[in-house]
Amino acid sequence: MTIHAALPDAGWAFTDDAGPAVTRLLDALPVRPRLLGLGEPVHGEELFLRVRNRLLRHLVEHEGYRSIALESDCLAGLAVDAYVAGGPGTLDDVMAHGVSHGWGAFAGNRELVAWMREHNQGRPDGDRLRFYGFDAPTEMMYAASPRHALAEVRDHVAAWGDPGQLPDDAALIEDLAGGDDRWTDEAAAMDPSRSVGSSPEAVRLRLLADDLQALLSAQAPRLLAAAPEEDRWRARLHARAAAGLLRYHAVMAAASPSRYARLMITRDTMMAENLLAIEAREADRGPTLVFAHNAHLQREEGHWQADYLNQALTWWTAGAIAAADLGARYAFVATAVGAMRHRGLGAPAADTFEGVLSTLPDDRYLLDGRRLAAALHAAGVEPVRRADNTDDHGYFPRDPAHVAASDGILFLRDVPADKD
Template sequence: MATDIKDTAHAVEAAAVMRLFPARPRLLALGEPTHGEDTLLDLRNELFRQLVEQEGYRTIAIESDCMMGLVVDDYVTSGTGTLDEVMERGFSHGWFNASAPNRELVRWMRAYNDGRPASERLRFAGFDGSLEMTHAASPRQALTALHGYLAAHVDADLLPCAAETLDRLLGADGQWTNPAAMMDPAQSMGRSAEARELRLLADDLVALLDEQTPHLITATSREGWDRARLYGRTATGLLRYHYWMADTSPSRMTRLGGLRGQMMADNLLAIAARGSALVHAHNSHLQREKSSMRMGGLPLEWWSAGALMNAQLGEGYAFVATALGTIRHQGVDTPPPDTVEGLLYALPEDRCVIDAPRLATALGDTRPAPRVSPWFGYAPLDPAHLADSDGIVFVKDVPQN
């Protein structure tokens, strides 16, 4: 058995990863089982460099706010702003902007792009919605940016409203971002009269953007039109998300999880249309099976962004999960030998790439036990879904940052 497993293990290099797939994937998704560990981000950075230099990949997309990601993309493509400003304003989810590996990624991308023609430049994207675990953003930024783009380039008579109307209906941003609304639907303004009118206006603005596509691409650029479509997806997605935050039915949290997955998937489809990309996020967002969690003692399930991408792109989507041996500074010690992580921990390599379907075949009917993490921030592999990923990147020990 150990020999069979060892035969599936290779060094963590782009060439070894690419051999896992029948064809070059448009979206190569690399998951991580925990956030905030520099070791995993350094590994991601090195893999991206190799994919750029050896395989022609040109975009990296990470689990961060899609609107904030535009700040990073502007910097790496054209040098807009400073590195310090970009790290402060270009990442969401707290731990990202303080991350030394993320800073190094942005610095390297900017240096790589310097002096290159636009067609060869690397691109950066956040693919998450403008959401946090505690709240959702106001739709103001996306909605007003979409309106501003259209107002500058189409006949004013075609616009469904004036900018002043949007401003009045949006009101104070604090009423949208109120953290109490995540747990108490009555605190959400997502089903107010103003929010309902904004959903209709946003829908009309997106429809106008679509119907004016030939003119807008000529009047601005495909890049400008693409960005306006991002504004539209974000505005309508946020208004839909706020609507369901105000829901009082038992399906509320399941719906919110599904909406976030759909927003991620819509952004990834737009990224895939532009060319090959490395996608980096938590395993749970990129896996092919349903995502699940327990909240208030109730099980919740929804389709992840990865499941949606797999359904739409087929072999154009590939998923490699990351698994860990130890995170001792978080109380995650040597894995039990009868778990997937335990079997991989017995290999001599500190890190390796495993062909997951071959490993599942080698194990046969001997299904490993599920690993139980003593720390909520780390999610072990589910052995029942081993063959649903194309590969596993295994890191034996994660030291403290």
């Protein structure tokens, strides 16, 4: 049997009714995952968002999923979660301030949040859908100040714990952090001398963040008895964010050849910490769909030839770190694409991974990664990795050497411009 004849047997057509293909893939896994990662090969395409939305609806209605986590600011995401729970505000406002990286403007993300709010109407708290951001509070060219996160943790202990154990006066956080613009100086992204991350104030704040995290652990019995679960979740989230931000700023201030790789490592570690915390929180409610770039969710080590930095970056991804803890309870579906002509990506060459997948009989196909790898091996086919020749350096072709490390491959033959 040729590889072209064997490929369809490695998966299922992925139609507008995504349910049958998704359920068959989940049935093929050794265990049902607690975190199901769906990756995209590049940001900014509405098609990926709409496919994700259809997938989530099926998972909610048929597989018991009760939450979604996006590659978006974990602290800002609290506002989105409050909105989908029925809280006040407008969709325009929550998308502008609750979804980072400018992605609140995408129609697919607006549709997701609006649908979650509608779905939650009249449902008890235990059955409502939750929205999470799991990214660090960072943007492309800056990271947030730790001031707000530290103050939130301190206020939580003061309100629900033993305030007599608080390490310092409340004004100390404000004095040490200073104005937020000190931390968000975009020039620091490329010039470590502009960063405040190694200043005496930042060093003292790192110690304070450590003290506050330890205090949350030390007072866990009291807080468990006194504080609402939502408040305790918020406090732990802010404690992780504060500690992670201060680590990130410290790396920004380091004039080291490995500076950019360490920034990637620090960010993905924060992502993984958030994913593991989400999995633990949702354990009694249902699994979580996670949506982000393939490069953050893949199980293997990340590699990026960042030509504009004149560096090759290597780091362990959030997915790899989470999988090291969760094992088979973490599953990853990578999205691969044929053509994105509006971004300079034409039809793939026949000998590439995407070129081989383009011989499938349907335009959209969901493949079992292990079965696909076995079919390629049995046919003696060794696809080459596609060149990154788009107009966007954020496109990462799937490496055929790691097909078996993907639980699933979602192949989309053509990605049109701004429409599904």
